[in-house]
Amino acid sequence: MNGILDKWVEIPIKKLEKFNRLQTYKKMEELNIEISEEILMKKKTKSNGQHEFIELPKTTRPRIVIGEVIEKLKKIPEKSIDVIITSPPYWQQRDYGEKGQIGQETTSEKYIQKMVEVGEHLKRVLKDSGSYFLNMGDKYVEKNLQMIPFRTATEMQRKGWMLRNVIIWYKPDHMPSSIKDRFSNTWEPVFFFVKGTGKYYAPEYYVNIDPIRVPHTSNGNSRSDLPLTLSEDEYQKRKDIIEAQLTLINGKYQGKFKGHERNRGASPGARLSLFGEYYTKQRAHKINSESETKIIQYLRRWRGKRNITSKEIDKLLNKKDTAGHWFRLDHGRSLPRPEDWLKLKKILGFDDGYDKIMTETRYVLQTVKPHLKGKNPGDMWNISLERLPDAHFSIFPTELPKRIISAFCPPNGMVLDPFAGSGTTGKAAMQLGRRSILIDIKPEYAKLIERRCGLRKEKTLPKFLDENETGD
Numbered sequence: 001m002n003g004i005l006d007k008w009v010e011i012p013i014k015k016l017e018k019f020n021r022l023q024t025y026k027k028m029e030e031l032n033i034e035i036s037e038e039i040l041m042k043k044k045t046k047s048n049g050q051h052e053f054i055e056l057p058k059t060t061r062p063r064i065v066i067g068e069v070i071e072k073l074k075k076i077p078e079k080s081i082d083v084i085i086t087s088p089p090y091w092q093q094r095d096y097g098e099k100g101q102i103g104q105e106t107t108s109e110k111y112i113q114k115m116v117e118v119g120e121h122l123k124r125v126l127k128d129s130g131s132y133f134l135n136m137g138d139k140y141v142e143k144n145l146q147m148i149p150f151r152t153a154t155e156m157q158r159k160g161w162m163l164r165n166v167i168i169w170y171k172p173d174h175m176p177s178s179i180k181d182r183f184s185n186t187w188e189p190v191f192f193f194v195k196g197t198g199k200y201y202a203p204e205y206y207v208n209i210d211p212i213r214v215p216h217t218s219n220g221n222s223r224s225d226l227p228l229t230l231s232e233d234e235y236q237k238r239k240d241i242i243e244a245q246l247t248l249i250n251g252k253y254q255g256k257f258k259g260h261e262r263n264r265g266a267s268p269g270a271r272l273s274l275f276g277e278y279y280t281k282q283r284a285h286k287i288n289s290e291s292e293t294k295i296i297q298y299l300r301r302w303r304g305k306r307n308i309t310s311k312e313i314d315k316l317l318n319k320k321d322t323a324g325h326w327f328r329l330d331h332g333r334s335l336p337r338p339e340d341w342l343k344l345k346k347i348l349g350f351d352d353g354y355d356k357i358m359t360e361t362r363y364v365l366q367t368v369k370p371h372l373k374g375k376n377p378g379d380m381w382n383i384s385l386e387r388l389p390d391a392h393f394s395i396f397p398t399e400l401p402k403r404i405i406s407a408f409c410p411p412n413g414m415v416l417d418p419f420a421g422s423g424t425t426g427k428a429a430m431q432l433g434r435r436s437i438l439i440d441i442k443p444e445y446a447k448l449i450e451r452r453c454g455l456r457k458e459k460t461l462p463k464f465l466d467e468n469e470t471g472d
Ligand SMILES: C[S@@+](CC[C@H](N)C(=O)[O-])C[C@H]1O[C@@H](n2cnc3c(N)ncnc32)[C@H](O)[C@@H]1O
Pocket: 067, 068, 069, 070, 086, 087, 088, 089, 090, 096, 100, 101, 102, 103, 391, 393, 394, 395, 396, 397, 418, 419, 420, 421, 422, 423, 424, 425, 439, 440, 441, 442, 445
């Protein structure tokens, strides 16, 4: 038995001697269900009025927390969650019959405000490396689509969330509809938020999409077996053969952008279609941001010593608005190209310390090679609906949280669904070996979740849920 339970059982046993409460609470603990009766709540409130935190689950068995979302979020320790995945009640869609339920607000504005408020509590419990996936449905009022999900997302952005994607969950088996004066609705958005850290160029959230990459349908666009990179020496030695091979390959290109160069955009595929395959000379060494900072500080010192301005350097190098970037430490910074480094060296007269990493180059083949592990799945997710006869609300298919958890929850990480319903998120987390916390306002759903997650053997019904119920 763990510590938190020891504290909680003390009072009820004394007060309710007739019942074998201790056993009941033990069972609750085993089932990972939070004990939320009034009497226990009192015990859990510290003398300073602050709530004690719930204990985070140590195994993949989801911890079910029954109660109003904001109240329960207050009891989750700060920055303890890796990924939040949820689908709150949609506005004016369903009455869950619970005091404090969300979705019954009189106006959409009030509903949006409530969701933004929940978002603020979620921000507190989410790690800085965490992410928040919010699936929301919309609503027509007098035939007018309210755009509730998007209005909520905009408000969330105003509150400092960074919106990374709007994933379209397309339902290939969507409900048939008899509507004749507009198109039927076949998808829902899933907003992918991260915490705004103020460093947009280096967001710090955890992501690894490798587990959800999809297989390539072709071999990519490269038609040669030329090496992806070549050292300066290798390139010079084989130059004639390489160029002959490239001419041969490029001669076969039917570039669809030829004659329409201006429209080619920036994609590697379009560049390829226009210019074919070719090598570009690039710096051979990867310079991480820490080394970059060191190099820039070094340049700043030398510029100070020589008492010369960036403008004067530009002039000497016959450039415009370039040198200034080499001395900046903010996100507008850049390092001099290898050839510029040597010229700058002459002007400032610094030593050879960084010459190697700044000037060594290699040749890189410009082509579109498929990613070895498959392609990025993109933001349009085609996932069939899942139906659950005993859930009186719409559930999302297990595949949806599974995809998200696989890519955004580190191994052994913690997933939270603050509007758990039937516990789909918990089921997905369990299947993927992640821990989870599931909050829902409706006590009956605890049983549903347990069944869904395969935690419930009908015979070991915990009596405390409802002493009169049979279990279904
Ligand atoms: C759309 S359902 C979630 C379905 C879930 N994604 C699934 O796959 O089963 C929304 C849930 O939010 C719960 N809920 C409504 N208001 C709440 C509140 N204020 N606090 C906590 N849960 C609430 C409802 O009881 C309902 O189970």
